[in-house]
Amino acid sequence: MKLPSIFGTRGARDKPKDSYGGSAYSFFFGRSTSGKNVNERTAMQTTAVYSCVRILAEAVASLPIHVYRYTDTGKERVYDHPLYYLLHDEPNPEMTSFVFRETLMSHLLIWGNAYAQVIRDGSGRVLSLYPLLPDKMEVDRDGHGRLFYTYTRNTDENPNFSEYGRVRLKPEDVLHIPGLGFDGLVGYSPIAMAKNAVGMTIACEEYGASFFENGATPGGVLEHPGVLKDPAKVRESWHSVYGGSKNAGKVAVLEEGMKYQQIGIPPEEAQFLETRKFQIDEIARLYRIPPHMAG
Numbered sequence: 001m002k003l004p005s006i007f008g009t010r011g012a013r014d015k016p017k018d019s020y021g022g023s024a025y026s027f028f029f030g031r032s033t034s035g036k037n038v039n040e041r042t043a044m045q046t047t048a049v050y051s052c053v054r055i056l057a058e059a060v061a062s063l064p065i066h067v068y069r070y071t072d073t074g075k076e077r078v079y080d081h082p083l084y085y086l087l088h089d090e091p092n093p094e095m096t097s098f099v100f101r102e103t104l105m106s107h108l109l110i111w112g113n114a115y116a117q118v119i120r121d122g123s124g125r126v127l128s129l130y131p132l133l134p135d136k137m138e139v140d141r142d143g144h145g146r147l148f149y150t151y152t153r154n155t156d157e158n159p160n161f162s163e164y165g166r167v168r169l170k171p172e173d174v175l176h177i178p179g180l181g182f183d184g185l186v187g188y189s190p191i192a193m194a195k196n197a198v199g200m201t202i203a204c205e206e207y208g209a210s211f212f213e214n215g216a217t218p219g220g221v222l223e224h225p226g227v228l229k230d231p232a233k234v235r236e237s238w239h240s241v242y243g244g245s246k247n248a249g250k251v252a253v254l255e256e257g258m259k260y261q262q263i264g265i266p267p268e269e270a271q272f273l274e275t276r277k278f279q280i281d282e283i284a285r286l287y288r289i290p291p292h293m294a295g
Contacts, residue, residue, distance in 0.1 A: 032199025036206075040110045040135065043191045046201045048283035051294045053109045056287060061102035082125060091116075091129040094159075103131045104177065109287065111135060112179040112187035115149070118172070119160060129175060130158055139176075139186050147185075149174045194286045201279040208276070223258060 032038050043049045067084045068075045078084060091100040104114040111134035119128045138150040149169040153161045161167055179187030191198055284294040 032195045034196065034199040034203040036199040036202045038191065038195040038199045038202070040189070040191060042202060043198050044110070046198065046205060046283070048201060048280045048294055049191070049198065052283060052287040052289045053106055055289060055293060056109055057102045057105040060105045061098045065097065065101075086126065086129060092119075093128070094130075100129065100131065107131065107134050108177055108179050108187070110189065110191055112181070112189040112192075113137070114177040115151075116175040117151075117158065117160060117169070118175055120173070130160060132158065132174070147171045149176070190286055194282075197279065197282040197286065200275075201283060204276050204279055225258075 036042070044053065065087050067078045067081045067087065069078045069081075087097060089097055091097060095103070100116075104116060108114040113134045115132040115134055115137050117130045117132055118126055119130065121127055132151055136152045136154075138152075139147065140150065141147055148171065151161075151167045151169060153164050153167055178185060179190070181187040280294055281291050284291045287294075
C-alpha cells in the first residue's frame with residue numbers, strides 16, 4: 001500500500017515541479033495554524049526572519065571569490081579569465097558582486113531557489129548575470145526529457161526581456177542554485193516549510209501591538225444594571241476616551257452603577273515574552289543561526 005506523502009504531491013526526478021506552481025502552492029505559502037497568512041513578504045516583516053536572512057546573505061556576499069585553474073602542482077588563480085571580472089567585480093552594469101551574491105543568497109533563503117539569467121554574445125561568451133525572481137520561475141521538462149525554465153515577466157525588474165508574459169529559457173541561459181529539496185533539482189522554501197513557526201511569530205507580534213494599541217489593558221466588559229438602548233454607542237465612547245496607548249493611565253469614571261470586568265488574559269499570564277523569545281529561537285533554528293546573533 002502506498003501512503004500519501006505528508007509533503008503533498010511529489011513528482012519524480014524526471015518530472016520536476018517548481019514549488020510555486022500548480023495545486024501544491026497552497027501547501028507551501030498560505031494560512032498557518034495560527035490563522036496568519038505566511039508568504040515571503042509577511043515573513044520578512046518579522047525581525048527574526050529578516051535578521052537571519054541578512055546575516056547569512058551578507059556573510060556569503062562578503063566572502064572572497066576567485067577563478068582558479070588546475071595545474072600539475074595544484075591550482076592557481078586566473079585573473080585574465082572572462083568570468084573573473086563578472087564574479088569578482090561586476091556581474092552586470094547595475095550591481096556589484098557583493099549585491100549580486102547577497103540578492104541570490106536572500107532568494108535562496110526565502111524561496112529555496114536562486115536564479116540568474118546568463119547573457120551571452122554571439123559566440124557564446126558570458127557577458128553578464130542578472131538575478132531572476134524565484135516566485136516567477138517554473139522548472140519543467142519537455143517531451144524529450146530536457147529541462148527548461150519558464151519565467152513570467154509582468155514588471156520591469158529585468159531589462160533583458162523585451163516583452164511581458166511568459167518567457168522560455170534554456171538551461172544554459174539560467175544559473176540555478178537549488179536549496180534543500182527532494183529531487184535535487186528544485187528546492188523548497190524554508191519559510192514555507194516552517195510556515196507555522198513563522199505564523200506564530202507574526203501572531204505574537206500582532207498580539208503585542210494590539211495590546212499596546214488598546215492602552216496596555218486587557219480586554220474587558222462593561223456591566224450595566226439596567227438595559228442599554230444603544231450599547232454600541234457606549235462601547236465607542238469608552239474606547240475613544242480610554243482606548244489606545246495615548247490614553248493609557250487615565251482614570252475611568254463609571255456612572256449609573258456600571259462596572260468594568262476584565263476578561264482578557266494579561267501578557268504576563270499568557271507568557272507573552274517567553275513565547276516571543278521561543279519563536280526567535282525557532283526562526284534561528286530554521287536558519288541554523290545562533291540565537292544571540294539573531295537578537
